[in-house]
Amino acid sequence: PVDGVIEEMGAITRDKQFTVKQKLYSVEEMIGRSEIVNRYIGGTYIIIYLSPRDYHRIHSPADGTLETQYSLGSASYPVNQIGLTYGKSPLTKNYRMISEFKHQYGSALLVKVGAMYINSIVMLEESKEWRQGDEIAYFSFGSTVILLFEKDTFIPDERLHPSLQVKMGEALGSLAKRKS
Template sequence: MRKIIYQKCIELTNRAWLSNLIRQFTRSKISKIIIPFFVKIYKIDMSEFEYPYNEYTTLHELFIRKLKKGTRLIDSNINTVISPVDATIESAGSIEPSTDIKVKGKMYSLKEMLGNDEKAVQYRDGYFIVLYLSPKHYHRIHSPVNGKVISRWELGDCSYPVNRLGLEYGKNPLAKNYRSISEINHKTGKMALVKVGAMFVNSIEYTNGSMNLKKGEEIAYFSFGSTVVLLFEKDTFLIDERISVPHPVKMGEVIGHLVKK
């Protein structure tokens, strides 16, 4: 019953006009009024960021705030993979032979997530990591590896939530929401960086047009909380032994290691 009620509520609110209305509000000067309450409710530690909260003129500016220079140290080892975002690792594991991944007890089709069978087959028997960003998190996305972007595409136009309830009760949000996907060639193979748009605010804005990426280099930002899914080819990645889900991480922290096929 809880699942049905939740899904019906989402269907009622999953409308383009509502997304646009919320987007307009977060970018308006009026939204500055709620910034102090937002910071307090979500317990945001502003000490790592460029400015104190009262210097942001809109809620959107607060969402996409930048870190102070030198705040994060990026691991320089060419074999390590870092977290591309501040987030909670909600799920991680081997990709099943069926090319589905299991998140919160539900199976998600890689064919739907990536858009076609050919892409999905490339990651069969590989490894996946799901990183969930809440509204309190830093919303900028960085490269998890040194590598070269070999393709980039966009899919979907829905706005199902990608929070814990959304992952558990939503209608395949990781496979149907708006998402922007980058495939990256790295030292030992290929990976997919899947950026999944959040409920109401689907915007994923690229800030880096280069195809050659340096680990820790900024790529894009989310307008509001969302989710990042990392996909690795078979036998090219090992998750760090210190990680057990759910696991909070910050951008720049080591989450795994590249290995040769």
């Protein structure tokens, strides 16, 4: 859904701590709503960092319907190496916009984290119906996007790994029908 570098990816567990630039963050702190977090335990997450040189538009990763959208945090700290090393939990304190959308096999979260001193995550799409590739938001400056998928609804592409540069429109994997 964005141009950037995959920072980390893996399975979502109740006690999973996301490692982002040598700092740890719980899924509960990031999402802020335990009723939503509970649905994603056992699923997959992908953290993508956007540097200042990257394309700053965010596109829908799949066809779907926007179910809920809310923001958390009020201040912004650097999301680059310096800010993540010396800041106070920047990904849980930074302004972030969380969008949950329903796709054909379940739901997914698209978490957009604001960059240093810039709280402008601008949502463009007024429609609740998203089509894969639709531009839905943009950052005014480099930042981070985190995708979370429910259990058994996403199969990551085998070529994905931390430090891989990805571009908007490249497949990160495929949606999957849950096993019965």
